[in-house]
């Protein structure tokens with residue numbers, strides 16, 4: 343297996359310097375955030391796919407960094423154009439679209455040994471006009487932003503799907519007790535609080551898995567939401583693990599799943615100064631500071647894939 347990023351390359355000019363030689367380290371480059379909207383209009387009932395795509399190539403780009411030689415540099419402008427050209431054939435799923443881009447760039451240029459392709463996708467739903475779903479007018483929907491990442495490294499392909507900004511809240515069936523108390527602890531124990539978070543998650547498909555990416559996405563999202571509603575939550579940590587466990591139990595094609603979940607605190611407001619009680623009915627929704635709970639839910643003995651995760655950050 344090759345390194346995920348291009349390995350260090352010496353600059354001949356610096357090779358004889360005393361002390362540590364200055365060399366080119368890992369690198370990648372490409373076009374970020376290409377906003378591409380594809381409308382399928384074979385019939386009067388149009389379909390829309392709305393993506394934000396990033397393409398970055400890895401391979402032998404030492405010439406450009408060290409000698410001003412651009413002969414290996416597939417222009418970022420060309421990468422952007424390729425994204426639009428490929429969209430002409432439809433997107434299908436963000437994961438499949440990114441895999442097509444990965445095959446194209448690694449297959450077309452000998453020195454491109456891999457890369458990283460990312461997508462966010464934004465959902466639209468038909469406007470309900472006069473009780474009918476409109477054929478070509480849409481309203482932005484989606485409680486969340488769908489994410490996808492493909493990493494190519496030689497012949498290896500890593501596919502990571504995910505979502506972010508999925509804000510959920512339950513008004514009871516959550517508490518937090520039993521934590522250590524020291525001289526700085528002021529938090530009161532509670533067995534009845536609001537639990538709210540904004541779920542960011544990414545799940546990695548097993549190498550070689552060829553799932554229906556769109557259908558699996560919808561199922562995973564449904565499992566995450568359902569599991570959030572179930573059980574008394576002893577901590578956001580517990581709920582996070584249960585959500586991941588439920589996904590892995592029902593989806594063998596998913597190797598592991600990671601989460602980043604802020605604890606969106608809701609504090610009970612003291613209404614006593616106004617002569618009022620407050621039996622968990624009026625809250626102050628604090629936007630910061632917030633607890634930040636992050637974890638991987640994985641399978642015992644699973645072969646780790648650090649190169650896949652490095653490309654999307656430690657958690658989400």
Ligand SMILES: O=c1[nH]c(=O)c2[nH]c(=O)[nH]c2[nH]1
Nearest residue numbers: 518529576577578579605633
């Ligand atoms: O679910 C929680 N987990 C914590 O780690 C924590 N810490 C805290 O102050 N409140 C909470 N709630």
